[in-house]
Amino acid sequence: MFKSLAPPDYLATIDREKCIRCKRCIQNCGWNVYSWGGDKVLIDTFKCVKCLRCYHYCPEEAIEIKDNPTKFKQNAYWSFNNIKNIKKQAETGGIPLTGMGSDMPYPILFDNLLIDACQVTNPSIDPLREPMELRTYLGKKPSNVKVEKTKDGKLKLAEKMPPQIKLDLPIIFSPMSYGSISLNAQKVLATAAKACGIVMNTGEGGLHEDLFPYRSNIIVQVASGRFGVNPEYLNAGVAVEIKIGQGAKPGIGGHLPGEKIPLEVAKTRMIPVGTDAISPAPQHDIYSIEDLRQLIYAIKETTNYKPVSVKIAAVHNVAAIASGVVRAGADIVYIDGFRGGTGAAPSIIRDHLGIPIEHALAAVDDRLRQEGIRNEASIIAAGGIRSSADVAKAIALGADAVGIGTAALITMGCTTCGKCYTGNCSWGITTQRPELTARLDPEVFGDRLTNLIHAWEHELKEILGALGINSIESLRGNRERLRGVGLDSFTLDILGVKPAGR
């Protein structure tokens, strides 16, 4: 057979002295790197993706995965990936796919923003001794409230509040469909969402019946493929999200190949087993803001007016688009930056289309304020949130809450190897192979994800305490408490923050 001229990324090696031939690496690897040769473990290093499952499960620490030293000669202009993709394309004529968010070295604005703290003149607060409010409500807020007195002299709201989603802290789990991730991975998200008082999002793969008990912590999604969507589904969660775009692949559709559609996935998506699940690039009933409004209200009519979220990718004109989305009647605008994750996307699209969430968020928040409609919808910012510091910075830039996807998957074992599109994830996350998904115990990993959210909760409270404020509401859109380092004046202007030292 013709040997590919694209060299392997990694060299999987076994220290033969240490190896006790237990074969655990063979069982654990989803990509079949290892096989039994009669007297020793054989290695096909071309298949290795450095997900590190074998390394963690080798009892003897005999495995080492090295970056291939015999890659192409280092070249500051022609990167390894450039050359490798050209070779692959010359061999297949296809579009190279990838998974996870973009790892290209574009500037990371979050890392050029610093948060303020109190010293001397206004005291900081100790969150261990004083209450800190992180509770967040997502949905339309009235521009003013009328209050009236009841007969017994108590005050109450004169008009009904628009419907809200209650979150114990300003974090939600980003949409990841059953099909792109395993049912066990979805169960991890659901149990943690329930334990933390937040919500998860089904993505566009329908709602499996095992998730019904978590309905009050679920947002259901409607996208161009309309998989699994019927009146029962629309009414199943606390809100409905219309997916227009995704940060990792703005403007292009999704495509779950037939071989990744076993019975349970097919049942949940309400399609036949083994056929491709194609999500067209646009929703062909939405070609305008007016059309979007029509779908938003069709969903509201069907759900007796549950909140509707609209997810868009961060693109050049995002501020004007978000304004249109809010005017179309969305209760929540979900903005997904170009660093956002994906189960599968052409790498050329993931790495070169869209804009970072930091710019997009600041621009959208500004625009909605200028137009006097910021109260009409909540903003969720997503696409590369890595820590509670990113959460705090996003909220100071104007987000009501943030969405996390990759961070949640990392608690399940993910090492961001980026090979989700192969459907072989050794950690049982982005795969439907039963022997792999069985590894992901929803209870064990539900606890880990809950731990992460609680840890971030403590950190957020510490940050608020240092800022001398006791409520996340006081940080929301409060860009005065951010400073930029090493940013040019244009970027500072877009972000609406001063340079450090000012």
Add this chain to the structure above:
Amino acid sequence: MVEINASGTYYKELNQKIRAAVEKGEKEIVLKNVNGQYYIGAGFVGSTNITIEGVPGNDLAAFMDGPTLRIKSNAQDNISNTMNSGKVIVEGNAGDVLGYGMRGGKLHIRGDVGYRVGIHMKGNKKQTPTIIVGGTAGDFFGEYMAGGILVLLGLDSTGPLVGDYLGTGMHGGMIFVRGEVDKNLCGAEVGILDLDEDDHKILKDALTDYCKDFGLKLEDIMKKGFKKLVPVSLRPYGNLYAY
């Protein structure tokens, strides 16, 4: 039977009234003086029959799951959007984007339809959504079709039977067209075949019900031959990617 006068009523209020009647167990509802109200029947569940007099607005029967709607005149865009089951009968013409993502039930239209009809219709073991158009259709008929049955009859029509991009991206289901099909109008993913015995049975079953709805004769319709359009591959984009 209950009558609801829709004259001068905003859609939200009108739908509330219809819903209330459905919930009371009303099996026959007649809507009078409908004049462009959106979302009639959207998300309705159950087995009520609703007759609509006047022209209903967009998104009629969106997400609907069960009821039967008969529209005594023309209807507008986005009928049966993502419908799950039930039936919509339109005695006149209808607009664009009909049956988008439709998964089950029937949409019978006596007259002509606009663009983008039957896009991404899908079926599964238990459900076969069916759209039958009596007259002509515009561009993108059956685009991205993943399942179900689309029938185009071209009865008493003089203009062109169907527009461009017929069945583009089709990867499931079948389209029956009465008369000849110009290959140049079809997407690359479509094959044009003659009907076999099974196809005849499927088509006859669908048309028998259609004829009953409009008082037509099956023999008259079957006098002219049909062509069947099916996807040449269930995986139209199978070779697109490099792994």
